[in-house]
Amino acid sequence: MNQFENLNCLNIGDKGKILQLNSTGAIRRRLLDIGLINDTVVECVGKSPSGDPCAYSIRGAIIAIRHEDCENIIIDRHPKGSS
Amino acid sequence: MGLTNQQVGMNVIDSDLEIVKNSPDDIVVALAGNPNVGKSTVFNALTGMNQHTGNWPGKTVANAQGSHSTDEFDYVLVDIPGTYSLMAHSAEEEVARNFLCFGEPNLIVVVCDATCLERNLNLVLQTLEITSQVIVCVNLYDEAIKKNIHVDLDALSKELGVPVVSTVARRKNSLNKLTKCMDDTVNNPPQNQSRVIYPDVIEDAIAIVQPVIEEQFGNKLNTRWLSLKLLDQDDSLIHEVNAYYECDCLENPVLKQALKRAQVLLKDNEIFNDQLKDIIVSSIVEKAQEIAKETVSFDQSSYDKKDRRLDRFFTSKWTGYPIMILLLALVFWITITGSNVPSTLLSNFLFGIEDKITDIFMYFNAPSWLHGFLVLGVYRVLAWVVSVMLPPMAIFFPLFTLLEDFGYLPRIAYNLDKPFKKCCACGKQALTMCMGFGCNAAGIIGCRIIDSPRERLLAIITNNFVPCNGRFPTLIAMISMFFIGSAGLSSSIISALLLTGIILVGIFFTFLSTKILSKTVLKGVPSSFTLELPPYRKPQIGKVIVRSIFDRTLFVLGRAIIIAIPAGALIWLMANITLGDISLLAHCSNALDPFARLIGLDGVILIAFILGFPANEIVIPIIIMAYLAQGSLIEFESLVEMKQLFVLNGWTWLTALNVMLFSLLHWPCSTTILTIKKETNSWKWTALSFLLPTLTGIIICFIVTQIGTLFL
Numbered sequence: 007m008n009q010f011e012n013l014n015c016l017n018i019g020d021k022g023k024i025l026q027l028n029s030t031g032a033i034r035r036r037l038l039d040i041g042l043i044n045d046t047v048v049e050c051v052g053k054s055p056s057g058d059p060c061a062y063s064i065r066g067a068i069i070a071i072r073h074e075d076c077e078n079i080i081i082d083r084h085p086k087g088s089s
Numbered sequence: 090m091g092l093t094n095q096q097v098g099m100n101v102i103d104s105d106l107e108i109v110k111n112s113p114d115d116i117v118v119a120l121a122g123n124p125n126v127g128k129s130t131v132f133n134a135l136t137g138m139n140q141h142t143g144n145w146p147g148k149t150v151a152n153a154q155g156s157h158s159t160d161e162f163d164y165v166l167v168d169i170p171g172t173y174s175l176m177a178h179s180a181e182e183e184v185a186r187n188f189l190c191f192g193e194p195n196l197i198v199v200v201c202d203a204t205c206l207e208r209n210l211n212l213v214l215q216t217l218e219i220t221s222q223v224i225v226c227v228n229l230y231d232e233a234i235k236k237n238i239h240v241d242l243d244a245l246s247k248e249l250g251v252p253v254v255s256t257v258a259r260r261k262n263s264l265n266k267l268t269k270c271m272d273d274t275v276n277n278p279p280q281n282q283s284r285v286i287y288p289d290v291i292e293d294a295i296a297i298v299q300p301v302i303e304e305q306f307g308n309k310l311n312t313r314w315l316s317l318k319l320l321d322q323d324d325s326l327i328h329e330v331n332a333y334y335e336c337d338c339l340e341n342p343v344l345k346q347a348l349k350r351a352q353v354l355l356k357d358n359e360i361f362n363d364q365l366k367d368i369i370v371s372s373i374v375e376k377a378q379e380i381a382k383e384t385v386s387f388d389q390s391s392y393d394k395k396d397r398r399l400d401r402f403f404t405s406k407w408t409g410y411p412i413m414i415l416l417l418a419l420v421f422w423i424t425i426t427g428s429n430v431p432s433t434l435l436s437n438f439l440f441g442i443e444d445k446i447t448d449i450f451m452y453f454n455a456p457s458w459l460h461g462f463l464v465l466g467v468y469r470v471l472a473w474v475v476s477v478m479l480p481p482m483a484i485f486f487p488l489f490t491l492l493e494d495f496g497y498l499p500r501i502a503y504n505l506d507k508p509f510k511k512c513c514a515c516g517k518q519a520l521t522m523c524m525g526f527g528c529n530a531a532g533i534i535g536c537r538i539i540d541s542p543r544e545r546l547l548a549i550i551t552n553n554f555v556p557c558n559g560r561f562p563t564l565i566a567m568i569s570m571f572f573i574g575s576a577g578l579s580s581s582i583i584s585a586l587l588l589t590g591i592i593l594v595g596i597f598f599t600f601l602s603t604k605i606l607s608k609t610v611l612k613g614v615p616s617s618f619t620l621e622l623p624p625y626r627k628p629q630i631g632k633v634i635v636r637s638i639f640d641r642t643l644f645v646l647g648r649a650i651i652i653a654i655p656a657g658a659l660i661w662l663m664a665n666i667t668l669g670d671i672s673l674l675a676h677c678s679n680a681l682d683p684f685a686r687l688i689g690l691d692g693v694i695l696i697a698f699i700l701g702f703p704a705n706e707i708v709i710p711i712i713i714m715a716y717l718a719q720g721s722l723i724e725f726e727s728l729v730e731m732k733q734l735f736v737l738n739g740w741t742w743l744t745a746l747n748v749m750l751f752s753l754l755h756w757p758c759s760t761t762i763l764t765i766k767k768e769t770n771s772w773k774w775t776a777l778s779f780l781l782p783t784l785t786g787i788i789i790c791f792i793v794t795q796i797g798t799l800f801l
Contacts, residue, residue, distance in 0.1 A: 029617070030363075032178055032540060032616075032617065033616075033617030033619075034367075035174075035176060035178065035366065035370065036178055036540075036617070036619055037619065038367065038370040038371065038374065039173050039174040039176065039178075039211065039370060040173060040208065040619065040621075041207070041208055041211065041374050041377075041378075043370070043371045043374045043375070044371075051397055051400070052397065052400050052401065052404060053404075053406075054404055054409065054503050054504055054506065054507065055404060055405065055406050055407075055409035055410055055504050055507075056406075056507035056508075057406070057507075058506075058507050058510075059503065059506050059507075059516070059618070059620070061400070061404075061503070061622055063393075064208075065205070065207050065208045065378075066204065066205035066206075066207060066208060067205045067208050067621055067623075068393075068396075068400075068621065068622040068623075068624075069619050069620065069621055069622070070503050070506070070516075070618075070619065070620040070621075070622060071618070071619055072506070072510065072617065072618050074617070075617045075618065075619075
């Protein structure tokens, strides 16, 4: 079963599909600009030394996003290994 | 003695951008693109040394210009800052957007990264909304092939309705395709560019506004695009549009009414401002996705494995920070060991010339004041500046550029974001600090990459805590004279570690003052943050060395020399004009001495720092000159004797330590101050940027001196 969670729930190697973007204001535009629209598949590819921010593969580019901002990115998480 | 903007190389930013055409027929080409797509490599390869403004460390922060000629046309190329979108968020994105929208370039080349084309198409589509005079340059084509990514260029060109060429910018001959395409496009301008089609309601709203704009304002700007932007209520853009039309277009009654009708239509369909923005952006992203699906094929399984492995190494919990410090120390070690020998050679050579010049003066029986003024004053300071400053710069700049070329700098920002967030600031501040290592003024312009104005100010005010290239040689000279016994491998390693330690002190004060500022005068919470970690790239070693020497080293050295000449003359005059029975220099240094002693320096050193205001590079040479002019009776012709001179003037290790600390923590140089004024547009923040490091330096040196004297 898939759960509805935010981007922070992804561990390295996990993928998720964007369901909803709850961010507002400037960061919302920023995230949309880099292609985080609904149904986009995102993979967590790394964590910084302190665990925040984390790096995500979004439409072929690697983007680091902070923990607080990830909280507003609601995803449908796939178990590891599925596409 | 202030530097003009011309010398600082910053006269072509923002709205006062002046395109330098050699003839009115020159064709202006804007190079646009996402960050890190090799846009500047294309620019550099095409313009070669024909640049009006050099590119500074890190990235293009202002519009750089250069020229290129083909058999058919002469082009003026304008390299604008990298941007993901034309819906600007940060100051530098605004620079990019304004030039594309209102700079009226004849042609826009959008440089794309072939390995990540879909994301790049976002900007391409937005550019196509403004004009059809676009060429899409799919760069890094070799890397795409290596990663098993295939781009169907013909299909892409058909989809977009504009020419598409593939390039490998680091291989110069692959750019022939691009220049050929530029010629062809000028001869046969594309007419039918692809456009993003929005949902019906929005298209209807555009249809209400567009004819009115055409009727009221003509076709100078793309009316469809402008209609959308007016509906979107993009305030910063509307501000620019008004400036362009030289009127408040929203006050036009006909347009006002049309907009109102369109907005009612949107509202009736439950599309409010926020939704409209979302729909616009999503439509573009979806269109990009659709085009990419048709034109790009790849085997996704393994194409960036190597990058992820490198990232694990450079950014993991255990290795991230140690590697960062080790790399810094390694760069310093190479700089210190590498610059030792050339420094000695240069000083022997230059002082050899001094003897020759002296002989010539003697031959013509020139008066001794003239010889003193020109040779002992001007020439000597020049010789010192060149021999002490040039070698470390010529080594440090290229090394640093290599790291930058490799793609390591964004990883530093990634690693340091958490500590910066704790100080309520932005991780990108780490990038601007890195640029500060090259030149603080460049670092401060670089702060435009930070979106939030508050965080940008924090980065600007604290940038000076990172010692720039002009201050490194001072630090290195102090370390090698007073803290390291003999030459040799182990001592050079210790020097590098000491220098790293000093830098870490600077970084500590960056964090401390950022934290204090964001709890006091610049209160606020950390804003949101996204940072791209671009693919690692093999640095182009040869090009990096050439470019960093021409663009940066010689530029900085040139500035130092311009300052050194009058400073050398001034010091000589001060030492040789007597008032009462002692020289002017002695008067001044005596006056400053009591205060200077408190912070572990002496009057001469403090004068040198004050005279070094226009360029930190001349501090040590001025100290040497002043001591020599005060009549120290030693034969002084090489670097080895430098320490002896200092010791004779009462220096101890504590003095050297304080000189290092004060060099790290004192007022920014005049260029930097001017840049801060220009970027912040406020004397208040400029004054704070001056006072903060200065007071820190005075307090720290005072404490160190009081504690240090207990051990002497």
